Amino acid sequence: MDKYIPADIETKWQRVWEEERSFEVPDPETPGGADRSEKSYVLEMLPYPSGTLHMGHVKNYTMGDVIARFRARNGAIIFHPMGYDAFGLNTENVAIKTGIHPAELTRINTGNINRQLHRLGVSIDWSRELATCDPEYYRWTQYFFLKFFERGLAYKKEAPVNWCPSCATVLANEQVVQGGCERCSTPVETRSLAQWFFRITDYAERLLDDFKQLESWPERVITMQRNWIGRSEGAEVIFRVDGLGIDVPVFTTRPDTLFGATFFLLAPEHELVETLVAGTEYENKVRDYVTSSRLKPLVDRAMAEREKTGEFTGRYAVNPVNGEKIPIWVSDYVLMEYGTGAIMAVPAHDQRDFEFARKFGIEVRVVVSGEGVGAESGPGLEAAFEEEGALVNSGRFDGMLNRDAGAAITEWLNGESLGRAAVSYRLRDWLVSRQRYWGAPIPIVYCDKCGTVPVPVDDLPVLLPDVEDYAPKGKSPIATNEEFVNTVCPVCGGPAKRETDTMDTFVDSSWYFLRYTDPRNDREPFDRAIANYWMPVDQYIGGVEHAILHLMYARFFTKVLYDMDLVAFEEPFNNLFTQGMIYYQGAKMSKSKGNVVNPDDHVENYGADTLRLYILFMGPPELDVEWQDQGIEGTFRFLGRVWRLINEIIEKAPADSAAGFEGLGGDIIKIVRKANQTIVKVSGDVSERFRFNTAISAVMELVNDTYLVKDELFQSDAGRGVLRFTAETVVKLLDPFAPHICAELWERLGHRRLWQEPWPRADERFLEDETYELVVQVNGKVRDRLQVASSAGKEDLLAAARASGKIAKYTGGKQLVKEIVVPGRLVNIVVK
């Protein structure tokens, strides 16, 4: 028998799959009318080509591959494409460091990843491969930007953003790590800059509503998105500035506490601040305060524990419910981005307002009374009372329960045109412009005469120009390329300048799953009918770190495309599976910690099959697991065991051995049953629960059992027939996990293409054992175990239990209370 040499087998079959284009899937001839019931779009999040694949990727792509191969063998038409999220800061930073052009780096890295995925034997339709940095791809990313612009969903506005003074560039929120720049750790500042945004807030309600369309998204991910969107119900209440006659709306979730408002706050960025103080004695102090808070990093301002600061404006606001005049202050704990940038402050019932009032000596007035807190408790209060209670100091609403009073007060305000019920979201519009090089240029032109003009669709793509120096300087590096910047206005033909910002890479990855369906289309981003045929994705798999950003942006994009009638569905991913991370030596693998386990090394040492099998065997795929160097040895040994077992069977049990297992007994039939039971177990574990670890251990059991009886079974023709059957079952069941060794063994078993073979079905006749071990308990404690016939009824089981001498020992002389019989499991005799 030859030795198991993974390298030889794996290259052999990878070549076959490539030459025969085994996993390519053509579009249906008439996609509009095609039957979609058998199609299955299996998708793993596309990799960012920052170098080579790490273990997390291997887990991701192996899981996807197991699902794809399993479904394919169960009759599905599998759509399983791959691409690269190839634009991005990471590559650009490496480029700056190494002097290698980002395009060249990307070419090298995508090449590596392509090679690694081939070496892992992942069943991908390579004919649909794409890279988001390819002009043929980003042309359509730009196209969508224009479509968004057309619909008013892309707009430019001045906004406070995170600024890294050392890198001289803006950073996305997610690129700010603990108040510092992710690249150089320099504390970030806040700057106000004109930026492009996508109006995702318009879709907040639908993003929330459509969770109900999602079939099996992890609760955790939905909760995270729900929190991120942060929907709050409340009221908008209009306060009038005394003496100036200006109306200022505020948003509050506590209209029930309106009578307790004792001051009024504006965010430092609020446009009204200047109007209120201009020409007054408060002017300078307030301006200084505004300036200093603008300099504070956004992250710092968001610290809940910070001491409250503020400045009085000298003006008063009129509380619409009681006509009371309350002082208007400016404070940086009020955020311009949320609600209206102005709030009514109710110190008795809001901890933040309470701290502010105490610091500046402002009245604390109780309007909701409860345990230990009454109408007169305000001055002595030690903390805000945020519990439920009855209204006091609230005029005609006194005595009402506060949870009813909110609606009543809102209704009253509505009648007086002083307010209305309102909903507010924590979600902000999506900042998509970046002053960096390696991204898709925003297809906009600025003309002195015509203003902001979109590039005509026919002129796309706006190619990313080559520049000498793409180090960040505060402006996009392409701004220095005169040839690029200077252009003509598409409307008037006069001189104009191009937008030089590029798009956030999350834009690129918000629609790639659609492009896969029609990746070479050069007339439109994709054909509507073809996309509608393959989409939505039936199973999406990726890391939980994308729970909010990528997954929410992709959902948003899909909804916009639906509104444009470009697709017929509103959610892109019907089912989502988030995999756990792989730790090593108690920590996340990272280059800086030096605890990286390189997949290539393990493919080299043990082969791809062993690596795939081990990664899935480690534990439930959704949980974080710890990589164990010795663990992988175990799976390698197992595959060696399989190899030797099957080859021995091929040798000693010829293909023409007896078939049909009727009338067999003893160990022989036990193995037949075990094989059939394993078919059921593996099928269920893989299809219903993605429990690959238990599926693999079931196959291990079958292999172990077979080892124990094989020498006996080789002696008879019937036994040899059973071993053949067992060998084929093992190979078929193991195939999705370890496809190379199984393809090889299948061929050696005298067949051809295992991946085209139907998934095995269990034979009902050989599923149930003839006898089983019945547990007999007395008062819930196991006292005996009896072999009983599977066919035995409740009475038989009870009789057998009573007849046991061991049981009699515990029941003797006691009074029988109850007897519980669970056929197939146990008998429990309760005595007193």
Next chain:
RNA sequence: GCGGGCGUGGCGGAAUGGUAGACGCGCCAGCCUUAGGAGCUGGUAGGGUUCUCCCUGUGGAGGUUCAAAUCCUCUCGCCCGCACCA
């Protein structure tokens, strides 16, 4: 602070109301071998023991049930997300 998750042998884990610890790692023993870091077989929660049983045991305490790792209440520890969002 709010929200979510997790806690089972030396280790990864299995069991989702019915035999706790499947399967694998590690370890121990036997066989085979010139040798083995190969292969095959057996053992391996803790304690007791008359060697066949007995007791204890799923972070801790209580409860429901004939029966709880599993359901409920409280509590401790760890991890993740959000966090001045009015």
